[in-house]
Amino acid sequence: MNPKDNAMNTIEVYNARLHNLRNVRVSIPKNRFVVVTGVSGSGKSSFIFDTLHKEGQRVYLEASGISHDSFGWDSFDYIEGLSPTIAARQRTVSSINPRSTVGTTTRLLNLLANVYAQEGVSASETGRDRGREDRLPGMFMFNSPHGACPQCDGRGSVTEVNFRHLWPDASASLEQWHDLAYRFPNKTKEAKAYIAGRLDNFAAAYGCSTDTPFSALSEEARSVFLTYRPRRTQSKKEKPLIFYGVEVVIEEKIKKIDFKRFPELQIKRACPSCQGYRISRQAFDIRLENRHIGELCLMDALELKEFIARYRASRAGSPFTNHILQEMARKLECLETVGLSHLNLYRETPTLSGGEAQRLHIMSHLTARMNSIVYIFDEPTAGLHETEKAKLIESFLRLKEQGNTVIVVEHDESVIRRAEHIIDFGPMAGKLGGEVRYQGDYDGFARCGESLTAAYLKQKSQPVKSYRFVRDEASPS
Numbered sequence: 001m002n003p004k005d006n007a008m009n010t011i012e013v014y015n016a017r018l019h020n021l022r023n024v025r026v027s028i029p030k031n032r033f034v035v036v037t038g039v040s041g042s043g044k045s046s047f048i049f050d051t052l053h054k055e056g057q058r059v060y061l062e063a064s065g066i067s068h069d070s071f072g073w074d075s076f077d078y079i080e081g082l083s084p085t086i087a088a089r090q091r092t093v094s095s096i097n098p099r100s101t102v103g104t105t106t107r108l109l110n111l112l113a114n115v116y117a118q119e120g121v122s123a124s125e126t127g128r129d130r131g132r133e134d135r136l137p138g139m140f141m142f143n144s145p146h147g148a149c150p151q152c153d154g155r156g157s158v159t160e161v162n163f164r165h166l167w168p169d170a171s172a173s174l175e176q177w178h179d180l181a182y183r184f185p186n187k188t189k190e191a192k193a194y195i196a197g198r199l200d201n202f203a204a205a206y207g208c209s210t211d212t213p214f215s216a217l218s219e220e221a222r223s224v225f226l227t228y229r230p231r232r233t234q235s236k237k238e239k240p241l242i243f244y245g246v247e248v249v250i251e252e253k254i255k256k257i258d259f260k261r262f263p264e265l266q267i268k269r270a271c272p273s274c275q276g277y278r279i280s281r282q283a284f285d286i287r288l289e290n291r292h293i294g295e296l297c298l299m300d301a302l303e304l305k306e307f308i309a310r311y312r313a314s315r316a317g318s319p320f321t322n323h324i325l326q327e328m329a330r331k332l333e334c335l336e337t338v339g340l341s342h343l344n345l346y347r348e349t350p351t352l353s354g355g356e357a358q359r360l361h362i363m364s365h366l367t368a369r370m371n372s373i374v375y376i377f378d379e380p381t382a383g384l385h386e387t388e389k390a391k392l393i394e395s396f397l398r399l400k401e402q403g404n405t406v407i408v409v410e411h412d413e414s415v416i417r418r419a420e421h422i423i424d425f426g427p428m429a430g431k432l433g434g435e436v437r438y439q440g441d442y443d444g445f446a447r448c449g450e451s452l453t454a455a456y457l458k459q460k461s462q463p464v465k466s467y468r469f470v471r472d473e474a475s476p477s
């Protein structure tokens with residue numbers, strides 16, 4: 001639907017009064033880049049997120065045929081012309097799924113896996129393309145059972161017990177080492193005498209005593225003392241040594257407890273089987289330009305974009321893969337636009353910074369090509385460099401050009417200057433705020449004497465953020 005066909009080209013809010021809002025009447029032009037300003041605590045989030053976005057979600061559910069209680073109806077009188085809203089608060093955009101990565105959330109990984117399935121060349125069977133027709137994209141994806149490295153389950157790393165942190169000094173006696181193993185993390189239920197008997201068995205077998213320091217053991221004895229476990233099937237002639245190596249004892253105990261409770265005992269290292277590439281042996285063998293998919297997934301997005309561009313130009317290809325590669329190029333370019341081209345496809349989304357996570361979210365909307373949506377973002381440029389800010393502003397304008405409305409809460413001057421419409425809350429925080437002090441274009445705003453933000457833009461004597469201190473002085477509580 002073209003937004004110009006909408007009967008309403010504004011969103012009209014009558015008497016919003018949630019939290020500190022004082023029955024504010026706001027008119028927001030649609031299909032514009034709108035910036036909401038005001039000191040901390042003045043009511044920006046109460047208006048944008050808790051009033052407008054709540055109602056936008058309700059509108060969306062209603063449009064989807066899901067009837068919804070008129071929740072929050074008493075927080076305003078009436079909102080007209082609102083379309084479905086999508087919002088991203090800075091700190092809460094985090095993925096619940098710990099296995100989600102930049103590649104999975106953008107679906108770039110799926111696209112790349114399709115290219116490998118279609119056009120990958122086996123490194124071990126050069127020249128022949130046997131079995132290409134049975135290749136499925138899942139074989140190249142760490143999050144698929146067909147593609148994941150079996151040793152690390154596609155995580156790329158393994159968590160092991162940091163024994164160095166646990167063991168006493170090498171000069172400590174075998175008995176001290178042994179006791180420590182059975183005491184960790186709590187005493188074992190097995191009888192003390194029984195445990196002592198095992199250590200005696202070891203001492204007898206290696207001609208030492210329980211008082212012998214660990215450091216005095218031979219190399220072979222050390223390895224037994226640490227990692228031995230009696231074999232299950234034995235011939236009747238040999239009498240097995242009944243002893244459990246101290247590391248084996250710990251490992252068995254750890255299986256029964258929540259290992260996460262002991263972060264200091266964990267050591268994470270690259271998976272020895274896949275070296276961090278997360279994929280199975282078969283996938284290692286299939287290459288594009290002699291690189292397997294794991295290598296491409298560890299390139300940063302900028303490098304990958306260049307690789308894909310070169311690869312596209314180097315071959316004719318089928319219409320299907322050409323389309324996939326074009327889609328990849330478009331997404332990689334979007335990642336660059338939102339200032340995320342330093343990330344690779346394997347980067348886990350829960351480890352992104354608040355700003356990075358929010359911009360990844362923005363990127364997914366840039367590529368979605370939806371229109372008539374109201375997008376709401378909270379301080380999206382926080383922490384960005386001027387050149388990165390400029391790119392992000394461009395991406396907002398692009399979202400708008402696709403037929404959407406973009407509303408951002410921002411303190412940043414370079415963003416405020418680009419606003420097509422400004423809504424300023426104030427004058428102060430809490431009960432001393434909650435009013436709309438200005439709504440209109442930038443020029444009018446800069447001339448407006450009633451807003452602290454506008455006054456700042458005129459003077460530019462101190463950063464806008466310093467107004468955050470106003471809340472403490474003005475807050476009635």
Ligand SMILES: Nc1ncnc2c1ncn2[C@@H]1O[C@H](COP(=O)(O)OP(=O)(O)OP(=O)(O)O)[C@@H](O)[C@H]1O
Nearest residue numbers: 019020039040041042043044045046047429430431
């Ligand atoms: N859930 C709530 N219940 C009661 N009061 C609230 C609630 N949320 C916010 N407020 C109060 O309403 C006022 C406006 O808060 P709001 O979060 O809208 O400010 P803001 O302009 O978004 O500030 P900031 O720039 O710090 O995000 C503040 O005085 C705040 O303490």
Ligand SMILES: [Mg+2]
Nearest residue numbers: 044045046409
């Ligand atoms: Mg806020």
Ligand SMILES: [Zn+2]
Nearest residue numbers: 149152271274
């Ligand atoms: Zn692995």
